[in-house]
Amino acid sequence: MPLKEEIELSGNWLFRHRSWLPLVLYVFALLIMFFYADDTHFCMTNQDWGLFCLGISFAGLLIRAFTVGFTPKGTSGRNTEKQVAETLNQTGIYSVVRHPLYLGNFLMWLGLFLFVGLWWFVLICCLAYWLYYERIMFAEEEFLRKSYGSRYENWASQTPAFIPALTGWVPSPATFSFKNVLKREYNGFFATVFSFSALNAISYLMAEQRFYMDTIWKIILLAGTGIFLALRFLRKSTKLLDEPGR
Numbered sequence: 001m002p003l004k005e006e007i008e009l010s011g012n013w014l015f016r017h018r019s020w021l022p023l024v025l026y027v028f029a030l031l032i033m034f035f036y037a038d039d040t041h042f043c044m045t046n047q048d049w050g051l052f053c054l055g056i057s058f059a060g061l062l063i064r065a066f067t068v069g070f071t072p073k074g075t076s077g078r079n080t081e082k083q084v085a086e087t088l089n090q091t092g093i094y095s096v097v098r099h100p101l102y103l104g105n106f107l108m109w110l111g112l113f114l115f116v117g118l119w120w121f122v123l124i125c126c127l128a129y130w131l132y133y134e135r136i137m138f139a140e141e142e143f144l145r146k147s148y149g150s151r152y153e154n155w156a157s158q159t160p161a162f163i164p165a166l167t168g169w170v171p172s173p174a175t176f177s178f179k180n181v182l183k184r185e186y187n188g189f190f191a192t193v194f195s196f197s198a199l200n201a202i203s204y205l206m207a208e209q210r211f212y213m214d215t216i217w218k219i220i221l222l223a224g225t226g227i228f229l230a231l232r233f234l235r236k237s238t239k240l241l242d243e244p245g246r
Contacts, residue, residue: 015136022191025109025125029199032121033206041207043117044200047216053115054220057192060107061185067093067100068184069176072245088148090155092172097164098141098156102133106162108188112195137161183241186231193224 033040043049070092093100106129113122141161144152158168197217204212213221234240 009139015139025128026195028125029112029116029121030202032116032118033199033203036118037203037207040117041203044115044203045214047214049117050115050196050200050214050216053111054192054196055111056114057108057111057196060104060109060111061189061192062104063093063107064101064104064188065181065185067104069178069181070172070174071180072174088144088151088155090159091170092174093164095159095170096166096168098159098161099137100164102137103162103164105133108192111192112199115196115199177243179241179243182231183235186228186235190224190228193220193228197221197224 033044071089072087097103106126109125109129110122113125116122141152141156145156159165197213197220200217201211201213204210231241
């Protein structure tokens, strides 16, 4: 099989199974915390460092929220079975970067990578993220190229893949849907809050052999859980978050 087709095929396979990457990285992080307990514990129990790292992850969430808020129904995102693109997004954040959702994902993960506190761990995880998602992005772009031809080529030639351009902003014709953000991003929000809090508690277990969680993470986890349960109830049991075309 030609290399181009092989990369596309593997990218589509990774696209369908992209939720597995977090499990691999969690296992890796736990091993690092076990073998380097003292070094990681110092960083993961430092409140200022923890909040700084959480802020980076929340920056990723904000990018995802901004993207999702202007994105119409029928585009790639939560779908896991196949590529979907009923429209070619070229305005809003898609006018300055081609893969804003994956940029948001990277920042969400980067905050967690940094939280562990080892520079080489961050470097390895960033490399793993790039190798993993590069093939997914390649597969998505091949799908768009086949679907939209020259329209896609013209847009891609002017818009960076991952690092946003500082110029070229084109306003989105769609209005921002806060409901769509709440409906689609509450899982990612809770996963982020839970991950930071859980890693803080696991750090105490590995370094000091006791069950403990810093107060700040208890508060954040409690608030995050309440928000998650409320939004999950609204989505599953009501239509308050539903919006036509989103």
